[in-house]
Amino acid sequence: MLLEVSNLHAYYGKSHILHGVNFSLESADIVxxxxxxxxxxxxxxxxxxxxxxxxxxxxRLRGQELAGKGAHVIARRGLGYVPEERLVFPNLTVEENLLMGMQPGAEGAPRWSMEDMYQYFPRLRERRGQRAGNLSGGEQQMLTICRTLLGNPLVLLxxxxTEGLAPMIIQVVMDVIRDIHAKGVSVLLVEQKMTMALRVASRVMVMxxxxxVFTGTTEEMQAREDIRRDWLEVA
Ligand SMILES: Nc1ncnc2c1ncn2[C@@H]1O[C@H](COP(=O)(O)OP(=O)(O)O)[C@@H](O)[C@H]1O
Ligand SMILES: [Mg+2]
Known part of the structure; x- marks a missing residue:
């Protein structure tokens, strides 16, 4: 097992938000x-x-406990994180943002270069000298993904x-996520839209x-109308 999350609880102040989350990822999974x-x-x-x-x-990542470690240590151990807020350094150029992401990465993790990033997103090459704050939402999303990949993660969270992106950019981002997985990085993709998840994932978990509240293959998910009704579809 590559990654095992067990009995995970979390609070914001006194609000108990996570009530014992359990799941695992195998290597080369896309969930x-x-x-x-x-x-x-x-x-x-x-x-x-x-x-x-x-x-x-x-x-636990490859058996090593990450709970209690700081975010930087966790990133160096091999968890790459692309937050929903698309955090770029607005006053740095696109290329400077990418340079900030470069890390040796975890042992055995697939390696990525600046050139790989520019091949994924030629738009970033065209704009590499521009301030990241001037990029569109979609371009900032691409930049955040690339900066994380340049840390050479074992697992990408x-x-x-694709939230708020135009359909054409969604297609590009999903193709890249599929390719990242094909190159050997395990991916945990948080989504709201089931259709998007079914396009790339081999397994689905529902929270x-x-x-x-549910774990299964995409086929098993599609057969479970009750799960979709109770936990996914907005009334
Ligand atoms: N910074 C925060 N402070 C207090 N409550 C929060 C904070 N972030 C999220 N929450 C609450 O925690 C719960 C889970 O939120 P979140 O993990 O963001 O859900 P999701 O990503 O599935 O939409 C929600 O009830 C949300 O209002
Ligand atoms: Mg969220």
């Missing part, structure tokens, strides 16, 4: 974490990254990467009220 807004998907990623303290909980 979608689905759920309605507010179900706890982003908090799960933040707790894995140490941005919200796991309290309690265990996150991506939070709603409700801070717990995983």
């Amino acid at each position: 979608a974490l689905l759920g309605r807004n507010g179900s706890g998907r982003s908090t799960t990623l933040k707790a894995m990254m140490g941005l919200v303290p796991p309290n309690p909980g265990s996150i 991506v939070d709603e990467p 409700g009220h801070g717990e995983i």
Whole structure:
């Protein structure tokens, strides 16, 4: 097992948000974490990254415990995180943003170069001398994904990467995520839209009220109308 999350709880102040999240990822997995807004998907990623303290909980990457470590250590151990807020350094250029992401990465992780990034997103090459703050939302999303990849992660945690993007850019971003997976990085893709998840994922997990309420293959998911009705489709 590449990554094992067990009995993960998290709080914001006194609000108990995650109620014992359990799941695992194998190497070269691509798994979608689905759920309605507010179900706890982003908090799960933040707790894995140490941005919200796991309290309690265990996150083991290749058997090594990450709970209690800081976000930088966790990133160096091999968890790459693309937050939903698309954090770029607005006053740095596109290329400077990419340089900031470069890290040796975890042992055995696939390696990525600046050139790989520019091949994925030629738009970033064209704009490499421009301030990142002047990019469109879609371009900032591409930049955030690339900066994370340049850290050479073993596992990529991506939070709603296509939210608010135009259909053409969505296609490009999803193709890149599929390719990242094909090159050997495991991907945990947080999504709200089931159709998007079914396009790339081999397995699906559904979150409700801070717990995983369903785990299965995409085919099993499609057969479960009750799960979709109770936990996914907005009334
Ligand atoms: N910074 C925060 N402070 C307090 N409550 C928060 C914070 N972030 C999220 N929450 C609450 O935690 C719950 C889970 O949120 P979140 O993990 O963002 O869900 P999702 O990503 O599935 O939409 C929601 O009820 C949300 O209102
Ligand atoms: Mg979220």
